[in-house]
Amino acid sequence: QVQLVESGGGLVQAGASLRLSCTDSRRTSRNNAMGWFRQAPGKERDFVAAISWRGDSTNYADSVKGRFTISRDNAKDTLYLQMNNLKPEDTAVYYCASALTSYIPAPSSYRYWGRGTQVTVSS
DSSP, X not given: OOOEEEEOOEEEETXXXXXXXXXXXXXXXXXXXXXXEEXXXXXXXXXXXXXXXXXXXXXXXXXXXXXXXXEEEGGGTEEXXXXXXXXXXXXXXXXXXXXXXSSOOOGGGEEEEOOOEEXXXXX
């Protein structure tokens, strides 16, 4: 079974950068598409970004395009989310997820989830 662990969250000021990491300790996601989602207090969990298993295809939510970059290192079984020019509205718990497909699926089709890492952006 996939076990995903996120790290890299924290408290930063607006305009700062953070890089989130997600490690698959059981090494079962390297052939699967993976994604990042986030959930702000009182809101539903939203799609942020996704990447195919080879890393040659990516998708982003409109709200993060041009600021966030998703990438992966399959040799290290690690998914990344580079977040630049952070805004207070980016404050949320960020989750990584693994799909059952090698291509990027619909946001509702992710099968395995991490427990999340908190990102807080102050104004």
